[in-house]
Amino acid sequence: xxxxxxxxxxxxxxxxxxxxxxxxxxxxxxxxxxxxxxxxxxxxxxxxxxxxxxxxxxxxxxxxxxxxxxxxxxxxxxxxxxxxxxxxxxxxxxxxxxxxxxxxxxxxxxxxxxxxxxxxxxxxxxxxxxxxxxxxxxxxxxxxxxxxxxxxxxxxxxxxxxxxxxxxxxxxxxxxxxxxxxxxxxxxxxxxxxxxxxxxxxxxxxxxxxxxxxxxxxxxxxxxxxxxxxxxxxxxxxxxxxx
Ligand code: SF4
Numbered sequence: 001x002x003x004x005x006x007x008x009x010x011x012x013x014x015x016x017x018x019x020x021x022x023x024x025x026x027x028x029x030x031x032x033x034x035x036x037x038x039x040x041x042x043x044x045x046x047x048x049x050x051x052x053x054x055x056x057x058x059x060x061x062x063x064x065x066x067x068x069x070x071x072x073x074x075x076x077x078x079x080x081x082x083x084x085x086x087x088x089x090x091x092x093x094x095x096x097x098x099x100x101x102x103x104x105x106x107x108x109x110x111x112x113x114x115x116x117x118x119x120x121x122x123x124x125x126x127x128x129x130x131x132x133x134x135x136x137x138x139x140x141x142x143x144x145x146x147x148x149x150x151x152x153x154x155x156x157x158x159x160x161x162x163x164x165x166x167x168x169x170x171x172x173x174x175x176x177x178x179x180x181x182x183x184x185x186x187x188x189x190x191x192x193x194x195x196x197x198x199x200x201x202x203x204x205x206x207x208x209x210x211x212x213x214x215x216x217x218x219x220x221x222x223x224x225x226x227x228x229x230x231x232x233x234x235x236x237x238x239x240x241x242x243x
Contacts, residue, residue: 005087006048018103020072023060029083032141036169038204042079057094073101082110085118092121108151128165131173132182156189168231169200179234187238195235195242199223
C-alpha cells in the first residue's frame with residue numbers, strides 16, 4: 001500500500017526555513033505544547049489533508065528549477081515533522097535520489113532509531129532549543145529537554161549541518177544565565193554553522209482562540225530590538241555565527 005502523510009499545508013516558495021527557495025511541508029502532529037506556539041492548529045493529527053508520497057513528490061518536482069537556481073530544497077516542519085518519520089524517510093530518500101537538498105525543522109523531542117534513519121538522508125537540521133535548563137524547558141513545552149540534547153549530540157557526532165533556533169520570549173525564557181549556558185553548550189558542537197535568534201510574536205494568538213485553547217501570553221509583549229541584540233551578543237561572544 002502506498003505510504004501517506006497527514007499534512008496541514010505546503011508553502012511552495014518559502015525563504016526562511018533553510019537556504020534558497022524552499023518547498024516547505026507543514027506536517028500534522030506534535031508531542032509538545034509550547035506556550036508560545038504559533039501553529040497550534042498543527043498539534044492534533046486529525047483534520048489534516050492525507051497526501052501520498054507520489055502525489056507530494058510530483059508537486060515538489062515541478063519546483064525543482066526554482067530550488068536548483070536558488071540552491072534551495074525541501075524543508076519539513078510542522079507541528080513536529082518527525083511524528084511521521086516513516087513518511088519523511090521515504091520522501092527524503094526520493095529527494096536525495098533527485099539531487100534535492102533536504103532540511104528538517106524540529107524540536108528534537110522525538111529521537112529514536114527511525115529518526116536516525118531519516119537523518120542519513122538529511123542535509124540540514126534547524127534545531128529549536130527553547131531554553132537550556134530542564135525546568136524552564138518543561139515550563140515552556142511540558143516535556144524534558146533530554147531528547148533534544150541527545151538529538152543535538154547525535155547531529156554533532158554524525159557531522160550533520162545544523163542551525164540552532166532560539167525564540168526569545170520575555171518573561172518565559174529570558175534568564176540570561178540560562179541563555180549563556182545554552183551558548184556555551186552550542187559552542188562545543190562542531191556541526192553548528194548558524195544560530196538564529198528569533199523574536200517572540202503573537203501572530204498565532206487568534207488560532208488559540210479559534211481552537212478554544214487558553215493562551216497564557218496575552219499580556220507578554222514582543223522583545224525590543226535592544227533585547228534581541230543583547231541575546232545575540234551572548235551567542236556572538238561564544239564565537240558563534242549569529243543571524
Ligand atoms: S514544538 Fe513547535 S509545533 Fe510543537 S508546540 Fe512547540 S512550537 Fe508548536
